[in-house]
Amino acid sequence: MLKTLLIIGSLWFGGNRVLAAGSVYFINSSLTFITTNGTGGSGLMSGSSGSFYFGLFIASNGTTDTDILDPIWTFTGVYATNTSSGLLTGGPLALVNGWEPGTTMSYTVAGWSANLGHDWSLISDQLNDDSWIESGFFGQSAIGSATAGGRLPSGIIRLPPPLFALEIAGSSLNTGFALNEVPEPNASSMWVLGVVVTYFFGSRKLSAASRRMFLTRSKARLYSN
Secondary structure (H helix, E strand, O other): OHHHHHHHHHHHHHOOOOOOOEEEEOEOOOOOOOEEEEOOEEEEOOOOOOOEEEEEEEEEOOOOOOOOOOOOOEEEEEEEEEOOOOOEEOOOOEEEOOOOOOOEEEEEEEEEEHHHOOOHHHHHHHHHHOOOOOOEEEEEOOOEEEEOEEEOOOOOEEOOOEOOOOOOOOEOOOOOOEEEEEOOOOHHHHHHHHHHHHHHHOOOOOOHHHHHHHHHHHHHHHHHO
């Protein structure tokens, strides 16, 4: 993997004398898996390619504010998508406008399920209002720090860093993150559902199939409120 990334980076920079944008590897590895948490349980993010989207955000180096809706954060317009279980990619090399080669910046990655929409403008509205168009998943990584690759003013070529640490150093974000189910059920609704489910499940006269149907419909009603 490391050799492949270095070859791609060398070929790219060799054919581009001047780059207005810095470059990064928008990928993760088995050491930095993406997971999902929901009513159905927790596990590695799964689904066909394109089932989840990810967006890259940048801010001044040293930023500690985790609220990506705060103006301090800038959405770069760079997206990635899921590939296999727990893994994502934004292509072989991502160019990031506003992140100049050789400049160190803070960054974070947000991820969401495709059924909520593709464009960040749609997702940010739902996140801001906490009003989701349907049940899905959303999550955000911790804040990392890295120095973008590219051709420096001196002519020296700096190799791009991986946003999620791989076999080489270059970024401070060395863990994956979880995508949590949205919208979250409120406490009172969960309490009511728990009481009702306990009552029905305690009835021996209720068949297993009827119990499954009741639970499915109850969850649907819960998330529609």
